[in-house]
Amino acid sequence: MSAFDATAVYDPDRRGRDRRYMPEHAADELLSKRIIVGYGFWIFLLSDIIMFSAFFATYAVLVGATAGGPSGRELFNLPNVAVETACLLLSSFTCGLASIGARMRRGSWFYGAMMATGLLGAAFLGIEVHEFQGMVAQGAGPTRSAFLSAFFTLVGCHGLHVTAGLLWLLTMVAQVFAKGYRADILRRILCFSLFWHTLDIIWVALFTVVYLMGAAR
Amino acid sequence: MSRSDQESDWPYPDTAPGDEHVDGHDIAEGVGSYLVGLALATLLTVVAFFVSGTTLVWEPSIPVALVVLAIAQMGVHLVFFLHITSGPDNINNVMALAFGVLIVLLLLAGSFWIMAHLNHNMMPMDQIMQMQR
Numbered sequence: 001m002s003a004f005d006a007t008a009v010y011d012p013d014r015r016g017r018d019r020r021y022m023p024e025h026a027a028d029e030l031l032s033k034r035i036i037v038g039y040g041f042w043i044f045l046l047s048d049i050i051m052f053s054a055f056f057a058t059y060a061v062l063v064g065a066t067a068g069g070p071s072g073r074e075l076f077n078l079p080n081v082a083v084e085t086a087c088l089l090l091s092s093f094t095c096g097l098a099s100i101g102a103r104m105r106r107g108s109w110f111y112g113a114m115m116a117t118g119l120l121g122a123a124f125l126g127i128e129v130h131e132f133q134g135m136v137a138q139g140a141g142p143t144r145s146a147f148l149s150a151f152f153t154l155v156g157c158h159g160l161h162v163t164a165g166l167l168w169l170l171t172m173v174a175q176v177f178a179k180g181y182r183a184d185i186l187r188r189i190l191c192f193s194l195f196w197h198t199l200d201i202i203w204v205a206l207f208t209v210v211y212l213m214g215a216a217r
Numbered sequence: 218m219s220r221s222d223q224e225s226d227w228p229y230p231d232t233a234p235g236d237e238h239v240d241g242h243d244i245a246e247g248v249g250s251y252l253v254g255l256a257l258a259t260l261l262t263v264v265a266f267f268v269s270g271t272t273l274v275w276e277p278s279i280p281v282a283l284v285v286l287a288i289a290q291m292g293v294h295l296v297f298f299l300h301i302t303s304g305p306d307n308i309n310n311v312m313a314l315a316f317g318v319l320i321v322l323l324l325l326a327g328s329f330w331i332m333a334h335l336n337h338n339m340m341p342m343d344q345i346m347q348m349q350r
Binding site for chain 1: 244266269290314328329
């Protein structure tokens with residue numbers, strides 16, 4: 001039955017929807033909430049990526065404006081950056097494992113992978129903060145030159161995103177701990193994992209444009 | 218499992234079809250996808266770090282190689298970590314991504330273009346400094 005049948009009796013389905021207005025198997029054709037939520041959050045992530053591209057453009061324009069101060073070649077420590085990259089990439093992987101663990105409702109898997117993700121993210125942040133402290137201590141803080149202002153804005157903005165992601169990670173663990181693997185919480189975990197993976201994508205652009213190209217320059 | 222079975226044994230009414238079908242096959246597939254993504258991303262990262270410091274290739278080609286490697290790695294992340302694929306459920310995501318890429322390219326190319334010309338047309342900085350004295 002696909003067209004409205006006036007003679008049929010109103011017989012709502014479990015959610016109160018009028019079956020007379022629904023084509024057969026309509027429920028199977030509805031987009032899953034999971035897909036819709038993922039789409040909406042993806043739109044937000046794309047807007048975040050566009051914001052980062054503005055910071056990248058600023059950095060690229062100002063990279064030569066060192067005002068007689070140190071350039072990236074003198075400041076950047078590539079082995080450090082390699083460790084940071086490894087931390088973030090591995091945390092992206094464990095974050096994926098955590099989302100699988102959550103969908104399976106397997107606590108040991110979910111909590112273990114989330115803890116690994118959090119620790120790797122914290123290690124990344126620690127290395128970054130240490131790097132920033134070292135630069136400020138040697139007089140290469142954000143006020144030294146336009147290049148360094150752009151550098152701290154771009155890399156610091158990514159670091160703030162990672163900080164926010166870590167807080168979000170803790171709240172997701174707490175939500176699962178307190179409320180279990182409810183459908184809405186699983187969708188929040190989906191959004192969190194999308195966010196975390198996107199931070200890694202931005203880091204790929206960051207270590208390439210800022211660190212590798214800066215050190216080679 | 219039919220739709221009615223799912224409705225009767227699923228305790229949370231706030232779910233939609235397709236939400237909760239995770240079986241062993243899906244898990245193996247999911248973990249496999251993340252493993253492939255991790256391997257490819259690691260490979261591309263290692264190559265990028267190696268290329269940045271090498272003297273084996275013609276030096277002006279290094280930035281180009283780095284950009285190509287970075288774009289490839291972003292693609293790997295999108296496909297294997299974010300699961301942006303060409304499947305029917307993903308058309309909206311791909312369209313949004315295409316629009317985002319368009320905006321990013323316009324923003325970057327426009328900034329470089331305008332700022333390069335601005336620098337070109339501007340009075341040299343030492344002359345501006347002299348005028349301010």
